[in-house]
Amino acid sequence: MSESSLLAELTLLETQLRDLSSAQSFEGLLSLLNAKHDFIHDLDVSIMNDDEKQAFISFSQTHYDVMLSIKAIREETLEELKGRSSAKKKVRQYKGVQNSAG
Numbered sequence: 001m002s003e004s005s006l007l008a009e010l011t012l013l014e015t016q017l018r019d020l021s022s023a024q025s026f027e028g029l030l031s032l033l034n035a036k037h038d039f040i041h042d043l044d045v046s047i048m049n050d051d052e053k054q055a056f057i058s059f060s061q062t063h064y065d066v067m068l069s070i071k072a073i074r075e076e077t078l079e080e081l082k083g084r085s086s087a088k089k090k091v092r093q094y095k096g097v098q099n100s101a102g
Helices: 004-022 025-034 035-039 050-082 084-096
Strands: none
Touching: 004 025, 004 050, 025 035, 025 050, 050 084
16 A cells, blocks of 8 residues: 555544544444454554554544443443333343343
8 A cells, every 4th residue: 555545544534433433323433443444453553654653643542532432322321221120121132141031
């Protein structure tokens, strides 16, 4: 990947993360991160120039912030579901528990 295309790709990816996070489009975020998983994990910072490194650092911070936001929203949602006595089945499903007894 050329220098300019790597820089453009990182900048675009960061912008997409911010936009999807702002819109709280979690399915979109998951889809984007899954599609770009190999690209992200195959990046070699040791061969990047200074501009690419700065773009990567900025992207990494945005990615971290987005993941923290998603975690917080999941925790809030779980607490909200726990607060409803009629939502016990939904809480179990949300946690990934397949047993629907009780």
